Structures are given as C-alpha cells and as structure tokens.
Amino acid sequence: MPKIVVGVSGSLGCLTALHRAAAEARLRRAELWAVLAWEAPGGELGGRHSAHVSAVAQCRATAAERLGEALDAAFGPGRPEAEVKGVTVWGSPGVALVGFARDPDDLLVVGTGARGSLRRLVHRSVARYCQTHALCPVLAVPPSPLLATYDMAHRRNFWHMPLDPREVV
Template sequence: MAALGQVVVGVSGSLAGLAALRVAARAARDSGRVLVAVLAWEPPEGEVRYVRNPDSAWAARCARDAAARLDRVFEEAFGGTPPEATVVRRVVRSRPDRALGRPAARPEDLLVLGARTGARIAALRPRVPAHARCPVLTVPAPAFARRERRALRRAMARDFADFAAG
C-alpha cells in the first residue's frame, strides 16, 4: 500500500473544504490509497505572541478544539468516517502550507485543497508547491446563494436521511 502513496487533504470546515474532503475520499477509495486528512491550527493571536506568553493548558485546549472540529467535518461530510477508505486524521500545529506539504512529500501522493475564493487559493498556491512534492488538485466551493449557504452550514447528515429514504 505504501508504494501507492496517499491522498492528503486540507480540512478547514468550509464548504470548499468539505468538497475537497469528499473528492479526496473518492480519489483514495478509487486508487486504493490511504486518505490523510490534515487540519492545521495556530494560536489565534499567532505563534510569536504565544512564545512571549506560553500557556500549555491553553494550547492543549486549542489542540482538543481542533481535533473536535476535524471530527465534526467528517460528521458533516460523511456522517462519520467513510467505510470504503482507510482514513488517517491529523491535527497539526502549523501553518497550513507546511502542515500539508509534509505528508504530501512523495511524487506518488496527491494533495487536495479546497478553493474558497480565487484570492485565498491564489495566496496559498505559491507556498504549497514549495513544500509538496506531488500533484496538487484544487476543488472549488460549490456555488450557492447566500441564504442556501447559511442553511447548509446548519444542516447535519441526519437532516438528509429522510430525503434519501423517500
């Protein structure tokens, strides 16, 4: 399995991130690769300020919150862990470009990124190839009207169970 590489996806919880996670899961399943979902986090005030006034209890809480957010993203995207793929979840204290580039280090890997807006992905794109040594696939956010986006953000997988059954 290691010779196949892995599919690495950046997870943020945005609509683009959810779309990227779904595309990455499908790519991992179809190719027989491991899906590595990475959620990068940094202290809200930044690492420089944290270094000046470190608080290990606070940092541990931020890491737990990030892990809970990663679990919520999988719940929102699939209703849990997709059974048809081998999934590794990683919560990394780092900038997203570094956190994503490290696991996507081999040419046979695939890095999948959600593209929320052209400006945001354009800002990330130059940094990612500096760390990733594999193909990079960007997945656009689905196009929805503002009120539809608000409704979808509040929806859970169970909200669609009746729809799928009927």
C-alpha cells in the first residue's frame, strides 16, 4: 500500500504541510505517516559516547512529545479521516525523510518554510534535499499566507511598534 510521508518540525509552517498530506492521503486512500527527525546533542558524535545515554533518551522523548503536539495543533482532538501514524527518526531531517519514503509509489510532502537570505546560509533546505534525493514524487508545500501576517505582527509587537489593523487584514 502506498504511503504519504510528511515531514514534521513542530513549527507553524509544518501545519500547512500536515493538512495537505492528510488531503492527499484521503484522495489516494493511502497511509499517512508523520515523521519527525531529531539529532542527539553534539550531532553524530554526541550519540557515540555512552555517557550521554540519558541525554539521547531525553531527546527521543522530547521528539515524541513534539510530534504529538504538532499533530494536536494541526488536527485537534478530531483526527483526519485517514489514520495518522507518527514516528520519530534519529537523523538529519532530509536524510530521514528520503529514507522513510523510499518506494516509488510513495509521496513525500514537505513544507518549504520561509527562507530569507541569512537563514538560507545558516540552514540547509530540507525540501531541496528531498527534491534532489527522493526516489518518489515530492510535494513542496509553501507556508500559509497567514503565517507571514503573523510573523509581521509578532515582529512589530516584539519591537513595541504600533500595529495598524489594516496591515493585518
């Protein structure tokens, strides 16, 4: 049975990707897998030392909690018609998602996120990695336009600037 794999980061931007993946799962009558990738403190080297076993266990528990919170935020108490299976994977997000959606009949859904020039230099694009390396089709979902409005209002509030209600609409 084909599956719809959606990357979950816990950010507001991933909610749009979760909703789109749920819609695709309903249309295709496919399984919906929500995947949250996590890494140990210190990256790959942090997981090799036995002294950090409790830290790795804590990271795993935190990732599972964050996945549950993201699913609750996206769908509330009523889950979508398609059954959602959540899984946390140890690894970098792009590699984990591509590894999880390895069948050509699968569909990989990723959010594109807001990508400014500085952010692009610091963080690699998970969506771009998936589009380049995936063996299945990749659906890159842009963030909701409401997210840009929210970010603008948040910045103005943070800097104590007056907020004009006409700008929010």
